Structures are given as C-alpha cells and as structure tokens.
Amino acid sequence: MHHAKPATPAAPIPENPGFLRGLAWLAIAGCAIFTAALLIGDVVVPDHDWIADTISDLGAGEYEWIADIGIYGFSLGLIALAAAASHAHLGGKGWTLGVYGLLVTGLIVFLVGARNEYGDADQDGTVIHIYLVYALGVTFAVMPWAMSEGAARMGDRYGWACKAATVLWVVMAPIFFFLPTDIDGLYERVLGGVTFIFVIAVALALLKRARAVSAFGTG
Template sequence: MPNEPALPQTSHRPSFMMALATYAIAGCVIFGLSILIADFAVPDHDWIADTISDLAAGKYEFIVDIGIYAFSGSLISIALLAAHDHLGGLRWSLGSVGFAVLGLIVFLVGARNEYGDNDHDGWVIHIYLVYALGLLVAALPWAMSKGAKRINRNLGRLLVALSVLWSLSAPVFFFLPTAIDGLYERYLGLVSFCIVAAMAWLFIGRARSLR
C-alpha cells in the first residue's frame, strides 16, 4: 500500500475557524438588515408596537425569513466551532450541543410561519419554540463562560453578564403592553446578537493564535 500522509500535529484548522466565526457575525448582520428592510417595506408597520413576528407573517414574510435562516446558520456555526475547538468540561459540551439545538429552533420558527396570526392549521408549536429559545439563550452563555475564561477572561465575564441580562430581561416581554413590545423584542434580539458576536470573537482570537 502507498504511504499515507502523516496526520498533522493539531486537528485545529484556523482558516476553517475564521470562516465560521466570520459567518456567525455576518448572519447577525443579515438578520438585522432584513428587519430594517422589512420595517420600511411592510405597509402600516409600527416598529415600536409591532413585533418581528408581525414582519414575518404576510406578503413580505420572505424578507425576515431570510434573516431568520441566516441567524440560524450563525448559531450552528458557533456550535461547529465549539465542537471543533473544545475548551473542556461538561458545560462546554452541553453548550456546543445547545447552540446546535438553538439554531434548529430558530430555523423552525421561520419555517413553521406561526406568528399568532390566527393560523391554526395543524399543531401550533410557536409558543413552545419561543419558551425553549428563551431558556437556551439564558443558559448557553453561562455554559460557555468557564471555557471562554481560559482563553479570554473578559469575554468569559461578558458571557456571564449577557446570560444574567437575558435572564432578567426576557420574561418582561410577556408582561409588556402591545404598544411597545415590538421595540422591546428588538432589544432582546440585540442581546442575542451580542452573545453570538462574543462567541465568534473568542474563536477569531483562537484562530489567530493557532496560525
């Protein structure tokens, strides 16, 4: 048999890591832009009172759906990065799986098109997806923080702070008057973007150090 090439000393691929981390940030930007575009494209839309779900229902739903799918890809990219560059511990392992599950949940939110618009065809699961999403976004930054501190103590602390911020902020949404819940939902979206960006920046730093 011909001699096979020797395996590399490390299994890490900095270029692969950089590409995934860059996309994770880009997916957040695409989602944000899709919401901004839909805010102007959807007739009679009030971005303070109307939620992102309102934008994702109706004639122009494809605009926000593109952003939702892009953000789903961002979350799965983080999951792939965390599995590729495992920073140790059960919390990190659970967090890696959790980001993949969160990406699937976000994808299902877009694919099911159930946004409280009186659509009762089949089993309506939107509210259950929202609950699961909320719990995961609260837990995942904390789960990854210990491993992150091994590389960047400040990013690890930031992940803990974002976990606490989300945990305190997200439940408030369900008690807000409909006149302002759209604006508040956008604030929560920004918090979730910060979580993804913090994780992506961690891996960008790792990729640079491994080159």
C-alpha cells in the same frame, strides 16, 4: 507465527485556523443578516410600526420572506458557531453543553421561520410557536453562562460578556410577556441584541483562538 503490532495511538489532529475563522465569521454574519432583514422589513412593510409590532408580525403576510431570510441567517449563524466551538473545544462540560445547545437553538430558530405560525392567526395543524419561544427562553438562559468559562480562556472580556448576556436575558426575557402591545416590538428587538452579545463574544473568542493556532501551530 507473526504477531500483530499494537496500534499506535493517533496523534491529535490540530485545529484548522482557516476553517475555524470561516465558521466564526459566519456566526457573526448571521447576526448581521438578521439585523439587516429587520431594518429592511421595518422600512418596506406597509403600516409596520417597529416599536409596537413584533418580529412575528413582520414575519407574516406578503413580505414575510424578508423576516424569514433574517431568521434563517441567524439559524445558520448559530449552527456555524456550534461547529466552530466543537472544532476548537475550549474545555469543560459547560462548553460541551453550550455546543449541543447551539445546535438545538439553531434548529429551533429555523423552525420558527419555517412553521410560519405567527402574526396571522395561522392555525393549520399543531401550532408549536409558543413552545419554540419557551425553548429559546431556556436555551439562551443556559448557553451563555455555560460557555463563559471556556470563552474566558481566550480573554476575560469574552467570559464576562457571556455572563452579562445570561443575566440580562434571565432578567429581561420574562418581562416581555407582560408588556403592553404598543412597545413590545422594540423590547423584543432589544432581547435579540442580548443574544447577539453572546454569539459575537463566543465568535470573537474563537477568532482569537484561530489567530493563536496560526501563530504557534497549537493552542
């Protein structure tokens, strides 16, 4: 009678530095696409005041596709960052929470663009834009701090950048709802820059991880 041999534990599969590098750069590209779309929209859209008019105003009307490209690009960048951060998990529950948060936030940003419920008094069906905005307020308050410890494993500056993004966001984001409408467009763009600090910091930490894997074959 033959006895089956016990299964040999599978060896850990090493990270793929090229795959990791591509995803990290895609996350950075998402920020760049969003920025470029806003700058182009600010120039192309007639009678648009980038200081007074919000991104929501830019995403309504005949030229809404310009802002939508930026929004979808940023959504893709967030999801790419989630994939990269899960491929090179830098440890801890906070990093795991951040990965899930990036996936959810990527979906929320996509829905903001897809629903087109802004700037043009759209009331078709259930309007969820404000709830999506609140959800973004929560996720961007939690994710950077949660991932700061893992990012710091690749360099203190990455961890500090994540923490700085959290502090800036928590302090600045609520103020947006109380600003006069003649400056809220500029303020909203500054808030967008705060989210970029977090995304780019984590992406750069993962790029450094990819270089380490390429050099040594292991983390």
